[in-house]
Amino acid sequence: MLKNRVIPCLDVKNGRVVKGINFVDLKDAGDPVEQAKIYSDGGADEICFLDITASNENRDTIFEVVKNTSKKCFVPLTVGGGVRSAEDINKLLNCGADKVSINTAAVQNVKVVEDSSRKFGSQCIVVAIDAKRNETGWEIFTHGGRNPTGINALEFASQMEKCGAGELLVTSMDKDGTQSGYDIDLMEKISSSVNIPVIASGGVGTLDHLVDGIKSGASAVLAASIFHYGTFSVNEAKQYLASKDIPVRI
Amino acid sequence: MNVTIVDYNSGNISSVINSFKEVAKDKVNIEVTSDLNKIKSCDKVVLPGQGSFKSCVDALNNISGLVDCLHEFVMDNKKPLLGICVGLQMFADIGYEEIETKGLGWISGKVSKINNQNGKYKLPHIGWNQINIIKNSKIFKEIENNSHMYFVHSYEFIPEDKNVISATTDYSSNIVCSVEKENIFGTQFHPEKSDKTGLKIIDNFINL
Numbered sequence: 001m002l003k004n005r006v007i008p009c010l011d012v013k014n015g016r017v018v019k020g021i022n023f024v025d026l027k028d029a030g031d032p033v034e035q036a037k038i039y040s041d042g043g044a045d046e047i048c049f050l051d052i053t054a055s056n057e058n059r060d061t062i063f064e065v066v067k068n069t070s071k072k073c074f075v076p077l078t079v080g081g082g083v084r085s086a087e088d089i090n091k092l093l094n095c096g097a098d099k100v101s102i103n104t105a106a107v108q109n110v111k112v113v114e115d116s117s118r119k120f121g122s123q124c125i126v127v128a129i130d131a132k133r134n135e136t137g138w139e140i141f142t143h144g145g146r147n148p149t150g151i152n153a154l155e156f157a158s159q160m161e162k163c164g165a166g167e168l169l170v171t172s173m174d175k176d177g178t179q180s181g182y183d184i185d186l187m188e189k190i191s192s193s194v195n196i197p198v199i200a201s202g203g204v205g206t207l208d209h210l211v212d213g214i215k216s217g218a219s220a221v222l223a224a225s226i227f228h229y230g231t232f233s234v235n236e237a238k239q240y241l242a243s244k245d246i247p248v249r250i
Numbered sequence: 251m252n253v254t255i256v257d258y259n260s261g262n263i264s265s266v267i268n269s270f271k272e273v274a275k276d277k278v279n280i281e282v283t284s285d286l287n288k289i290k291s292c293d294k295v296v297l298p299g300q301g302s303f304k305s306c307v308d309a310l311n312n313i314s315g316l317v318d319c320l321h322e323f324v325m326d327n328k329k330p331l332l333g334i335c336v337g338l339q340m341f342a343d344i345g346y347e348e349i350e351t352k353g354l355g356w357i358s359g360k361v362s363k364i365n366n367q368n369g370k371y372k373l374p375h376i377g378w379n380q381i382n383i384i385k386n387s388k389i390f391k392e393i394e395n396n397s398h399m400y401f402v403h404s405y406e407f408i409p410e411d412k413n414v415i416s417a418t419t420d421y422s423s424n425i426v427c428s429v430e431k432e433n434i435f436g437t438q439f440h441p442e443k444s445d446k447t448g449l450k451i452i453d454n455f456i457n458l
Contacts, residue, residue, distance in 0.1 A: 075444075123301075
């Protein structure tokens with residue numbers, strides 16, 4: 001039976017982990033490679049890096065991070081943030097990323113998704129959707145949630161599936177950072193409207209939120225801060241899901 | 251010993267390279283190449299494959315002499331080869347992804363889309379699934395039945411001779427996820443992304 005995935009996400013800036021937790025035995029809490037290794041040893045089903053490096057001159061730092069991580073972690077590695085073109089995707093894949101997530105570029109030019117899924121295969125193309133509630137449903141935002149687009153999230157999700165996206169990483173901007181749980185309504189609506197896997201993101205504060213995320217129809221649950229701050233380990237999260245009869249890999 | 255990972259522009263193979271190097275350490279030489287002479291003279295070959303069946307077959311054919319070289323390695327010299335994902339699928343006679351495409355024909359059968367039962371099952375089949383070992387394959391030495399492996403695919407290999415199947419996985423139906431026919435080995439899942447259990451399979455292949 002296919003298991004639901006638990007994916008810890010690390011925010012990386014200028015090649016360093018932002019908000020990293022000081023684990024015991026950790027030589028360098030800001031080292032993304034060490035953090036990723038702790039997650040994979042702890043049973044993470046995948047590792048996700050979100051590169052939030054703002055300046056262009058430091059953009060190359062993520063490549064070194066990916067290169068070094070992929071030599072130590074033998075679970076899938078997804079990298080997102082600042083991915084603009086097929087060239088960026090190619091570079092990340094060559095460094096050892098298994099999947100690349102595209103956000104702003106997918107909205108600005110759907111051909112990026114079409115071309116890259118054809119060129120590299122759907123299996124490595126994740127489209128990240130940042131959605132915010134409005135009167136009629138949800139609107140997607142780009143540039144790390146700063147720019148409104150007027151585009152309906154459900155329609156965009158279906159369009160991305162047709163363009164060849166292999167997965168959708170759906171983040172609720174209303175919930176992100178609140179630790180009050182995923183936007184379950186959004187996850188349900190998107191999961192049931194597409195036939196590709198959905199990764200739920202944004203808002204996890206407790207282990208029950210992960211349970212709710214899977215029950216909403218998502219194939220995987222992503223969380224950052226509950227793992228960063230050591231509130232829960234990945235293993236604790238998976239044990240809890242298993243205790244609620246949710247199939248996970250233990 | 252020399253193990254060659256065939257680099258034929260089939261997409262991202264860095265994870266395959268990293269995992270084999272991790273397992274091989276300094277004991278075994280891992281070469282990444284499409285050089286025909288190097289392939290001919292090595293002891294074992296790994297055939298990765300990402301993207302579509304057609305794109306991988308086309309990429310193999312684009313390197314002059316490569317298909318014949320691999321055929322000789324496997325069918326005449328009977329040396330061990332491990333196909334991963336589309337690398338395994340290409341063993342078939344024919345594949346139906348994008349357009350009907352001829353495969354390598356090393357193990358009779360076809361590659362067709364997983365029946366998603368009208369949307370009941372999401373495709374691609376992505377994530378960790380358990381393998382049901384049905385034959386004692388050499389690459390499963392010390393691998394427990396029902397171990398979890400990482401999968402990413404929408405198409406499945408359906409061999410004519412069921413005796414070649416060494417493991418299946420349950421997704422919509424029993425999908426063939428590993429085959430062994432004499433010196434030919436294949437996994438639909440990604441041992442290079444399947445953590446310690448996956449690395450053990452790679453170790454088993456290297457130590458055949």
